[in-house]
Structures are given as structure tokens and as C-alpha cells.
Amino acid sequence: MGEDSGTGGTTGARDARRARRLPLRKSLLVRLLAVSALVAVCSVAATAWLAAQTTTGAIEREQGRDLAKDARIYRELLGHAATNPQWDGVERKVRELAAANDRRIVLVNPRSGLVVADSSTGKNPPALPETPSASIDPLRVDPAFGDATESDAPGALAGASGSKGSIDPRAVGPFQLPGTERAVLRELADGVVSCLRARYSLNAERMTTPSGRSYIRTAGLETEQYQHFCGLTELAQPTATEKKAVAALNKLSNTCLRRSERTAIPLWLIHGAQGEPRIVFGDRKGPAESMFVPLDQVIPGRAPESAKVRIDVVKAKMVPHRVDSTVENCVDNARRQQLVSHVAAPAELYISDPDGSPTAPGFDLSPDDTARIAGVAALVLALTVGASVLAATRLVRPLRALTLAAQLMKDGETTAPVPVRSDNEIGRLAAAFNDMAAHRARLEHQRREMVGDVAHELRTPLSTIRGWLEGAQDGVADLDPAFVSSLLEEAIQLQHIIDDLQDLAQADAGELRLSPAPVGVGELLAQVAAAQTPRAETAGVRLAVTFPDGLPDLTADPVRLRQAVGNLVSNAVRHTPHGGTVTLRARAAGSRLTVEVEDTGSGIPAEDLPYVFDRFWRADKSRNRRTGGSGLGLAIVRKLAEAHGGTATARSTPGEGSVFILELPVVGKG
Numbered sequence: 035m036g037e038d039s040g041t042g043g044t045t046g047a048r049d050a051r052r053a054r055r056l057p058l059r060k061s062l063l064v065r066l067l068a069v070s071a072l073v074a075v076c077s078v079a080a081t082a083w084l085a086a087q088t089t090t091g092a093i094e095r096e097q098g099r100d101l102a103k104d105a106r107i108y109r110e111l112l113g114h115a116a117t118n119p120q121w122d123g124v125e126r127k128v129r130e131l132a133a134a135n136d137r138r139i140v141l142v143n144p145r146s147g148l149v150v151a152d153s154s155t156g157k158n159p160p161a162l163p164e165t166p167s168a169s170i171d172p173l174r175v176d177p178a179f180g181d182a183t184e185s186d187a188p189g190a191l192a193g194a195s196g197s198k199g200s201i202d203p204r205a206v207g208p209f210q211l212p213g214t215e216r217a218v219l220r221e222l223a224d225g226v227v228s229c230l231r232a233r234y235s236l237n238a239e240r241m242t243t244p245s246g247r248s249y250i251r252t253a254g255l256e257t258e259q260y261q262h263f264c265g266l267t268e269l270a271q272p273t274a275t276e277k278k279a280v281a282a283l284n285k286l287s288n289t290c291l292r293r294s295e296r297t298a299i300p301l302w303l304i305h306g307a308q309g310e311p312r313i314v315f316g317d318r319k320g321p322a323e324s325m326f327v328p329l330d331q332v333i334p335g336r337a338p339e340s341a342k343v344r345i346d347v348v349k350a351k352m353v354p355h356r357v358d359s360t361v362e363n364c365v366d367n368a369r370r371q372q373l374v375s376h377v378a379a380p381a382e383l384y385i386s387d388p389d390g391s392p393t394a395p396g397f398d399l400s401p402d403d404t405a406r407i408a409g410v411a412a413l414v415l416a417l418t419v420g421a422s423v424l425a426a427t428r429l430v431r432p433l434r435a436l437t438l439a440a441q442l443m444k445d446g447e448t449t450a451p452v453p454v455r456s457d458n459e460i461g462r463l464a465a466a467f468n469d470m471a472a473h474r475a476r477l478e479h480q481r482r483e484m485v486g487d488v489a490h491e492l493r494t495p496l497s498t499i500r501g502w503l504e505g506a507q508d509g510v511a512d513l514d515p516a517f518v519s520s521l522l523e524e525a526i527q528l529q530h531i532i533d534d535l536q537d538l539a540q541a542d543a544g545e546l547r548l549s550p551a552p553v554g555v556g557e558l559l560a561q562v563a564a565a566q567t568p569r570a571e572t573a574g575v576r577l578a579v580t581f582p583d584g585l586p587d588l589t590a591d592p593v594r595l596r597q598a599v600g601n602l603v604s605n606a607v608r609h610t611p612h613g614g615t616v617t618l619r620a621r622a623a624g625s626r627l628t629v630e631v632e633d634t635g636s637g638i639p640a641e642d643l644p645y646v647f648d649r650f651w652r653a654d655k656s657r658n659r660r661t662g663g664s665g666l667g668l669a670i671v672r673k674l675a676e677a678h679g680g681t682a683t684a685r686s687t688p689g690e691g692s693v694f695i696l697e698l699p700v701v702g703k704g
Contacts, residue, residue, distance in 0.1 A: 069425050077414045084410045103135040104385050108168055108176070111141070115378035116172035116205035125151045132388075140384040141170070150381050154388075162384050171380035172205040173370045201369060204244045207376035208279035211246035215273045222269050223248035229264030247273075249305065270305040277303075279372070283313070286371050290364035299361060313365060432460045436467055443471060476648075492531060495524035534666040538673060546677050548591040555588060555627060556581050559618045562596055566603045574612035577603070581620040588627060589701045590678050598674040598682075599629060601667040602694045606633035610691075622700070626680075629696040637688035646684050647672040671696070 110131055114124055124141065132139045132153030140162060141150035152159060168176045211219070223240040227250060230236040237253040250266065272280070280303045288298035302314045432455065439449045449471055452464045502521055540546040556579075563577045570577045588595070599618070606616045614634040621628050638646060647668050668682075671694075675682040679699050686692035 069421055073418050073421050077418065080410055080414050084406065103137065104167060107131050107135060107137065107139060107385060108170065108383065111139075111170050111383065112172060112175070112202055113204050115170050115381070116202040118378055119376055121150050121378050121381065128153050136388065138384075138386045138388050140386075141381045142166070142384065144169070144380060144382050160386075160389060163386050166382035167385040168383045169380060170383050172202040172377040173200075173373060174380075175200050175202055201366075201373065205373050205377050206243075206245040207373040208282060209245045209276055210376075211273060211275050215275055216246040216248070219246075219248040219269065219273070222265060223250060226250055226264045226266055226269055233264065245276075247276075247305075272303050272305075279303075280313075283365075283368055283372055286368035287364050290367055291361070294360055294364065296360060296364075301365070315361070429460065432464055436464060439467065439471065443474065448475070488531075488535070492528065495528040495531075498524045499528075531666075534670055537670050538666060546594075546673065548594060548677060550589050550591055553588040553590050553592045553595060555585050555620045555629065558592065558596060558599065559620060559629070562599045562603055563618060565596075565600060566607060569604065570607050570616065573607055573610070574614075575607050575610045576615045577607075578615060578617045579619075580617065582622075585620060585622055586627065586700050588698060590698065594674050595678070598671045598696060599631070601671050602631040602696070605667055606631050606635070606692075606694070609633065610635040614691075625700050627698050627700055629698070630693055632691060632693045634691040637690055638684070638686040638692055639688055640686075643684060643686055647682060668694075 110127065111124070114127055115121070118124075121141065128139045128141065128151040131137070137153070138160070139151075139153045141152075142148070142162070143150055154160070170176075220240070220242075227238045227240050230238040230250070230252065238250050241249050241251045243249065248269070250269065280301060284301045287301060291298055299315045304312050304314055432452070435452050439452050442449045451468045451471070454461050454464045454468070499521055502517060506517070537546065559579045559581060563579050567577055603616060603618065610616055610633045616634075617630075617632045619630045619632065672682040675696050675698065681697050682695070683697070684692060684694045
């Protein structure tokens, strides 16, 4: 049943669907924020990592260069101190080193605090740094620059235990050979080199220690295998100067040992495989013997030129002595005591920038570092642009479809539903647009039908009135009471349609005026039933009214409320077959009061139920005035219910009947 319909039945479901919150994992905003945050984190991490790696590498390289410069300055000044008993003439070297390394160099006497040398030439030189960079003392090499002093180079005078001392190797003092001894050793070394090269094809060369002693360095073989050939034994013998220096060292060492209540230990100067002087402890005794050794045993892999080679071997027997830290300390102290008058006094070295500030690692990025930064930045930019393009494409594609559909709608063309590809903000927008488009199409269809229905409804009474009037004018019809009654009936029908249209127009514009007053619901239902009884009796339908005692009064417009309930009863009577029943009920629940109109008619199909409150909607598409009213009754019911702050709904079971429900607040709108 139901000729009048509307979308009010689906309003609650639609509002509930719109109110349903979107899960965060599906939210477009959350996804965009996640993509942006991910891109930002990757960009920051990549930039920070690259900057840290590049900066660390650049600082390390710059620090290495600074340390190399400082070590070079230290080594040069330490060499001057090791080879000169005074600091005389060091000013020139200080200025040259400062200019070559872009540094300010200052030497200060640690005892007196007086400046020994300063590379700064201004009248008011900058203040010195708080702490010195190093201490220049040839007898106690600074451990921070130990690797830069060549302390393990051939010629360094080593202790008896073979451990490296902390004395600069260039501090030789009394071990410095005079020119005559140097010349003899140099001539002897040249002869040995020639002999080894010519006779044994050895790659040998003459080298010189800081003391001026010549020695032989060979490649490929250990010196012990051929040290008795070509005069190498004679070259390794101490000179008179070295014997005198060792004797003085023995005296100083033995004095120290006696103070420590230890037995005196003889010290000997020998020369190792590379010609370096070494101090050894013990007695050195033993005869010289001659022996014949096969040449291929002396030089492995070499074919012998004769069966045997005669060599002289000095068998020296070392008488061992107990060597401990006391002995080593006495020897080291004796060496320092022996050298102290031959080297310059200790001085503190201050190295700073030319303006006096301490040296700090400043650096410029190399082209490779710059290229790496630019490359990573370009990669991050490309990834950012790619991610942005991907996100923008996924975002813009449905928006373009919505824009195209909206443009077609504006032009009045029929649009296909926009695809809903995801349940996010865009997907819900597309779904809402599809609903709006469907609703607009339905409203447009209803508008066309409404124009046709209004024209039809108005044409019928007007045509009847015109026909009767033309008949009366022509003398065909007499102006008897039946004639006048017929004209009045058609005029009333026309007035009814016009009134309904006016009510709907006022409701749509929000101008429907209400006159609230206390209304007794039971009395109102009885009045409606009494007004509709003649029509119900004509149709063979029984009217029944039921309501409990104690119903609260409504605050509503009694005329409009009777109109709404009357429209429902009139509609129910019209669609209830002969012998059926229409029941009016009322009940209260809290602050709401419900009025129900139930019939035993044919019911409304489920697919038609959402439209029963639409204007001019009808289940019977061929309906005319004889099978239904104007088609505006239920639409007016819905508008009147909403004007009172209530709702109008319907439920139906095909073949059993329908129930139309008005739910109103006890205190209505004013």
C-alpha cells in the first residue's frame, strides 16, 4: 500500500553511516602523515649519516695533516736540540718552520719562563696557549711524538737489554766520530760494498749513523750469513773515539751500581747486523780461529767457486751477569749523564695558529665528499618526489573522477557512479557523491513526475468545472442543486491540492507556522476517527482506537497534528480492502509519545518502503484520482512531524498490512 513516500525512513541509517568513525589504518590523513614522516625520517637519517661520515673523514684527514705538521716541527726542533749544546741559532729555524706550516711556534725555558724563540715578529704577540704542545728534550723524547723521532732507525744507541731507549738517536755526544775516523770507515765501507757486489753479486749500499759511522745495508740476506766476508768484521770494530766513550759510560754506570750496592758490570759497544751501536753487558773473551766453510752454506743457493772458503771467526764467550731494572736504569741514567752537556736544555714547545689560538681541525670538503653529499641529496630528493608523486597520483585519480562526474552533473547529463576503491576519506567522499547523485536523479525524476502529477491533478477538476460551465452556457445543463454540488466538489478537490502544495512549500522554506497548545492524545485520536468514520463505512473498513490511561498531553499545534494523523488514517482506509480494520494506537515512553496507524491492507513491498514519504510517489504507477489521493498526504505527514521535532516512519509486511508511526516529543517546538 502507500501512495505517499519519502526518504525519511532511511535518514537514521544514513546518519549512522556518516557518523561511523573511519579506522585510523584506513584514514587518508594518517597515511599521508605516515608517508611524509617516513620520507622525512629517511631524509634526515641519510643526511645525518652522510654528514657524520663525511665530516668524520674530513676531520680525521685534517687532524692527520695537523699532526703531521706538528710532528715535523717537533722533529726538526728536537734534532736541533740533540745536535747542539745550546739553543743558539734556533730563531731562524723556528721562523722557517712557522712559515712553512702556517703556525706560530714558541720555545720557552720551563725553569725561568723566558722565551727562547718566537716566530711572531709583532710588538704585541698573542698570548700563549694554556698548555704547551710538547716538551723538547733529546734525552726524554715526548711519547706523543715518539713515532716521529725515528727512534728505532739504524744508529740508535740501544740499551743492554735490547729495548729501545727514550733518548733521541741524534743525541750521540762523545760517540760523535771525528773526520779522520769517518773517512777511514767510509773508505773501508766503500771497499766492502764493492767486494760484496763484485764477488757475491749482493745488493749492498753504504749507510751512515747519526754518529758518523759507516755501515753496510744489504737486501735479501741476513748479515750474519756473510758478516765475515770482504772486511765486514773489521768495519764493525769500535774506533778509538767509541772505545773512549764506552769507557766513560762504564765509569758512570759502575758508579751508579756501587751506590745501589751492586757489582760493577762491564759494558761493551758492538754493532748489529745493520751497523747500529748496541751496549751489551759481560766479559768478552775468546781466541780467533780459522775454519773452512762451503760457499753454498754461507750464501744459500749460490754455486761454490771452490770446494771450501777460508774465513776467520772470532769465538767470543760472554760471561753472563744478572740484568734487572736496577742495571738498566743505571745504564740509562749514565747515558743521559754522559750526553747532558752535549744537547740543549729542555724547552717547552707551544704550537698554535698564527693568531695565537690553539690549533683546531678546520677543513674543507673535498670534491669527492661534495659529490657524495650531492649524490645522496639527489637520491633522497628523487625518493621524496617519487613517494609524493605516487601518493598524489593515488589521491588525485579519484578526485579527477569526482570532478568529471560533478561537471557532467552540472551540465545536466546522466553520470555513472564513481568507483569506490577504498574505505578512506576519498572512498567515503565518492560514496557520498554517488548517494548525492542518485538522490539528485531521484529528485529530478520526482520533480518531473510532480509537474506531471500537479498538472494532472489540477487539470481534472478544472476540466470538469469548465465542462459543466460550458454546458450551462450553451443551455445543455441546468443550474440545479446537483449541478452546483458537483461544481463545489471539484472546487474543493482543487482547493485541497493547492493547500497541500502550499503546506509543502512552507515546510520546505521553514515558514510553516505552528500554534502550540496542550493536546490530549486520546481526544485527538477520537476526533480523527469520528471525522474518518463516514469514509471508512463507505469503504467497509472498521476503525478502532486504543490507548492507555494516563497518557501525557502533548504540546503541539492541534490543527496540524490532526491533519497529520488524519492523512495517515485516510491513506490506510484507502488501501485497506472491504472488511479490513484500521487501528489507531498511542503509547508513551519517557519524553517521547508514539502514535501508530495500523491497517490490514496488502502491505508495501520492501523495495518500495524507503520511498513512501516521497511526494507524488505511488506504488500503483497507473493510479488516478479514483484509486488514490493527490500523492502529497504522506509527504505532508513527514514535514509536519519534523516541524514538531519528531519523526515519521513506516514498516510493512506484504500481504498482512502496514504500520505508520509518528514519534513526537511530549514538549513540542514552539
